[in-house]
Amino acid sequence: MNIHDVKRLIDEGEGFELEFKRKVSTAQKIAKTLSSFANTKGGIVLFGVDDDGTIIGIESEKSELDLIDQSARILCEPAVEMEVKIIPHKRRDVIVIFVEESSDKPHYVKDDDGESKVFIRVNDNTVIASKEVVKVLRDERPEKLPLTVMIGENEKRLFAYLEDHSRVTVSEYSELINVSIRRASRILTTLVRAGVIRIHTLEKTDYFTLASDDEVSEGNHTARSRKPPRR
Numbered sequence: 001m002n003i004h005d006v007k008r009l010i011d012e013g014e015g016f017e018l019e020f021k022r023k024v025s026t027a028q029k030i031a032k033t034l035s036s037f038a039n040t041k042g043g044i045v046l047f048g049v050d051d052d053g054t055i056i057g058i059e060s061e062k063s064e065l066d067l068i069d070q071s072a073r074i075l076c077e078p079a080v081e082m083e084v085k086i087i088p089h090k091r092r093d094v095i096v097i098f099v100e101e102s103s104d105k106p107h108y109v110k111d112d113d114g115e116s117k118v119f120i121r122v123n124d125n126t127v128i129a130s131k132e133v134v135k136v137l138r139d140e141r142p143e144k145l146p147l148t149v150m151i152g153e154n155e156k157r158l159f160a161y162l163e164d165h166s167r168v169t170v171s172e173y174s175e176l177i178n179v180s181i182r183r184a185s186r187i188l189t190t191l192v193r194a195g196v197i198r199i200h201t202l203e204k205t206d207y208f209t210l211a212s213d214d215e216v217s218e219g220n221h222t223a224r225s226r227k228p229p230r231r
Contacts, residue, residue, distance in 0.1 A: 001085050003055075006094050009044065010053045014124045017043035022050045024064040024095070031075035031109045034068075036119040036126040038080045038102040039137055043121065047095035057092025064095060077108045077116065106137040122201050130206050132170060132189050132199060139193040149194040154179070154187060159210065162197070167207045 014020055019033060024047055037043035047068075048058040058064050065084065072080040083098040106129070108116040118129040118137065129137070149155075154177045161168055161176055168176070174184035188208055191197045197208050 001087060001096065003087055003089050003094070006046065006049075006055070006087050006089075006096065009046065010049060010055070013053070014051070016121055016123060017041060019043065019045050019124070019126075020049040020051055020053070021045060021047045022056055023047070024058065024067050027067055027071040027075055028109070028112065030068055030071035031080075032119045032126050034072050034080045034082060034097070034099055035076045035107040035109050036121045037099040038076075038107050039105050039118060039129070040101065040121040042099055042101040045097040045099070047097070048089075048093065055089055055094060057089055058095055059092060061086055061093045061095055068095070068097065075109055077110070078104050080107055103141065105140055106134050120201065127201075130201070132185050132192075132206055133201055135185075135189040136192050136199055139189070147190070147194050149190065149196065155191065158187070158191075158197075162208075162210045167200075167209050169205060169207050173208075 009018060010020070012018060017037070021030075021033075024030065033045055037045075047064065048056050050056050068082075068084070072082055080099060080102070085096040085098070087094040087096060106118045108118055110116050118134045119126050120129045120133060120137075121127075157177055158168065158173060161173075170181060170185050170188060173188060174181045177184065179187075188197065188199075192199050192208070195211055198211050200207050200209065
């Protein structure tokens with residue numbers, strides 16, 4: 001990789017899998033960014049590039065690399081794997097960090113208040129994941145066994161609602177089937193893992209939609225209807 005490759009990335013602009021950092025700020029902020037890429041679809045961080053795409057460069061890459069390494073290895077739990085490239089430019093350097101989508105999700109970051117949180121990418125932003133998203137990330141681990149889903153009345157009412165309204169939130173589903181938020185969340189995340197519905201993350205709330213036929217066929221699951229008990 002050389003400076004021409006960096007400029008091509010800059011021309012693409014910041015987005016879901018690319019973020020510019022003018023400088024290496026705090027280890028906490030770096031950990032949030034790195035973990036968000038690992039928890040989502042992976043991505044690239046360019047240190048030494050301003051928000052407008054201007055290459056500023058980093059003066060002392062060694063101290064900056066130590067801070068980045070601390071962010072990934074110590075502040076992220078489990079640690080985030082990354083690849084580092086140093087690209088010289090006009091007596092300064094651009095630090096390029098490659099983060100692959102992790103098979104060890106979710107990666108947590110401990111906040112200043114001592115609370116561990118999970119971060120994901122939404123569009124070009126790093127945001128806190130909801131507890132539903134955290135559950136889905138945990139269920140995406142390779143060691144998870146295939147899932148058998150029992151389709152009962154609560155699930156059927158969900159499918160009927162989504163046919164008419166196209167999307168639903170946890171609170172809306174809770175009201176629809178008259179159960180607690182916690183139980184509604186559990187049903188929805190189980191169906192996401194089964195590939196029957198999809199979760200969509202916005203910056204303030206999540207919503208769920210029916211999965212397409214292709215997505216359902218690709219899911220690692222078996223769906224069964226729950227028959228009523230014999231009388």
